[in-house]
């Protein structure tokens with residue numbers, strides 16, 4: 001990094017005035033929720049920063065989960081903690097009767113992304129974890145939205161239930177898949193979801209289905225120079241396997257994605273490796289294609305074991321569905337997003353954002369891009385790209401996802417720039433906007449039963465009458481220690 005000035009976005013430097021720009025024009029009915037959020041900026045600013053500082057990893061995000069649960073409990077929600085075999089998962093509910101609206105919350109961080117809230121790379125803890133995907137903002141925005149909805153339900157005495165799903169370990173652990181598999185979404189009519197983003201818009205991209213598999217190869221150890229004929233190399237098996245996969249790439253649909261890392265390749269060159277391990281992520285926009293691809297890759301692993309006289313054992317670590325789009329809900333959320341508007345920086349935030357954007361050659365457009373709301377695009381089947389465990393939820397309950405601008409445009413996903421922006425008041429502004437979108441969308445769904453019915457009808461039509469849910473991770477238990485260093 002060249003001469004980047006230091007801009008610390010201190011909590012205290014931003015008073016109540018910093019969110020006043022975005023109050024918008026809302027109906028009297030929805031004012032209860034919007035007023036609550038406009039008055040709660042300092043509370044949620046502090047809460048998101050506490051979770052940001054902890055930066056706890058998947059399935060061990062204990063304190064982050066507890067902080068969110070406490071805020072919900074203090075506001076009258078009934079909490080069920082440790083659901084679906086995951087100690088850091090929870091379901092919090094308020095209200096009674098229908099419709100039942102669910103909101104998703106995530107709060108896990110990423111390894112190796114520790115970063116201060118400054119406009120240049122500066123880890124807080126060398127090699128430590130950080131919120132590179134903004135899940136600190138994600139969880140708190142969802143909780144703020146759910147509590148605002150509760151305020152409205154309580155004060156209007158309207159029938160309806162709000163449920164918030166505390167979903168651990170989105171980054172690889174797939175917490176939501178277990179929540180779906182164990183029936184936690186039964187009786188939920190609509191799910192509203194969001195994710196911190198570098199813009200404001202409704203997600204129309206269906207993403208990719210993913211299968212995560214570890215392949216363990218077992219050979220025989222021997223002196224690599226003295227008695228190589230006695231050994232059988234597990235690393236040879238891994239290398240042959242990877243080579244075969246790299247050959248088959250040419251013959252699979254181009255939208256597929258296959259990536260791997262060798263996590264164990266032996267200990268010393270003079271010992272024939274008796275054990276080696278390679279971890280694979282296999283992705284495709286359609287899970288039927290993904291299943292065929294996975295079968296082929298499994299065959300390559302068997303072939304590699306056969307040819308090297310080793311054995312192979314595979315373990316499915318996780319697997320997510322692609323997303324099922326719902327236009328009825330996308331149209332509803334688009335309307336609310338337009339009412340709420342984009343994220344408006346104060347002078348200090350703008351200076352910080354421009355500094356970050358300068359390093360990304362995006363400085364000229366950054367302020368315009370965070371302020372505008374993108375028009376609703378047509379549904380788009382992905383041509384590769386990322387995956388999310390929201391996929392499984394979207395095939396279980398009609399679901400919509402949207403984003404608000406918590407990150408500086410031009411920043412890469414899972415980057416230090418995202419950690420810096422998400423942990424500042426920029427992140428808080430984005431989460432308050434998201435909470436407003438949740439509130440306005442939920443209020444309309446509570447007030448218009450026909451709209452809920454329309455979303456459900458569309459969902460049933462898209463899903464097909466012969467649909468049967470089979471999780472891509474099978475019947476395995478949550479990999480609770482997948483982020484624990486061994």
Ligand SMILES: [Zn+2]
Nearest residue numbers: 133135170195
């Ligand atoms: Zn994320």
Ligand SMILES: [Zn+2]
Nearest residue numbers: 132133171414
């Ligand atoms: Zn992520």
